[in-house]
Amino acid sequence: ETGVxxxxxxxxxGMTNKKSLKCEQHLGxxxxxxxxxxxKKPLELMxxxxxxERVENNSVPSRFSPECPNSSHLFLHLHxxxxxxxxxxxxxxxxxxAGAYEQYFGPGTRLxxx
Amino acid sequence: xxxxxxxxxxxxVQEGRISILNCDYTxxxxxxxxxxxxxxxxxPTFLISxxxxxxxxxxxxxxxxxxxSAKHLSLHIVPSQPGxxxxxxxxxxxxxxxxxxxxxxxxxx
Numbered sequence: 001e002t003g004v005x006x007x008x009x010x011x012x013x014g015m016t017n018k019k020s021l022k023c024e025q026h027l028g029x030x031x032x033x034x035x036x037x038x039x040k041k042p043l044e045l046m047x048x049x050x051x052x053e054r055v056e057n058n059s060v061p062s063r064f065s066p067e068c069p070n071s072s073h074l075f076l077h078l079h080x081x082x083x084x085x086x087x088x089x090x091x092x093x094x095x096x097x098a099g100a101y102e103q104y105f106g107p108g109t110r111l112x113x114x
Numbered sequence: 115x116x117x118x119x120x121x122x123x124x125x126x127v128q129e130g131r132i133s134i135l136n137c138d139y140t141x142x143x144x145x146x147x148x149x150x151x152x153x154x155x156x157x158p159t160f161l162i163s164x165x166x167x168x169x170x171x172x173x174x175x176x177x178x179x180x181x182x183s184a185k186h187l188s189l190h191i192v193p194s195q196p197g198x199x200x201x202x203x204x205x206x207x208x209x210x211x212x213x214x215x216x217x218x219x220x221x222x223x
Contacts, residue, residue: 090157
């Protein structure tokens, strides 16, 4: 596998479920990001990790919980979501935060909350 | 308040012609501007960038122009090809990337 991969590609969950999104990068990058893309809205940065340490949390509700066990893997744990959380969730990585202008994105997870 | 705006949600261009995608921004502290391209069912891919100290950057068929006084950025694609049909996102950087809402480009034969 090369680049940035995300699993699952599609997820349907009820509001009481708990699920996790997974992201893996094979590029040797040190920074990883979670973005949310809702219809007709810009990509919204949710979380930033640099060298496995969270450096940014953009006022994201606590029902979204990120985890970065190492520089290659990033998770987004989901629980008690709302229908308005339905969106495309994109993971990205970059060589460093200083190089954040050139981020490599995964294909995204299309999440539907019912 | 959106700091990066792409006011045209869609653009349709004939193959071989020039495509011009526009982007406006409000924050004069942005130091880098980028264009990303996104195909359906794929993540955005980096296309071309420009530093705030330059006014033009060219890479093959793609040229990005920056007008700092107008706080305006544009991407020119010439000649346009059907494979260029995608959604194009403008982004600007301070300590993080701020994205626009995207413009869907359709290149028809």
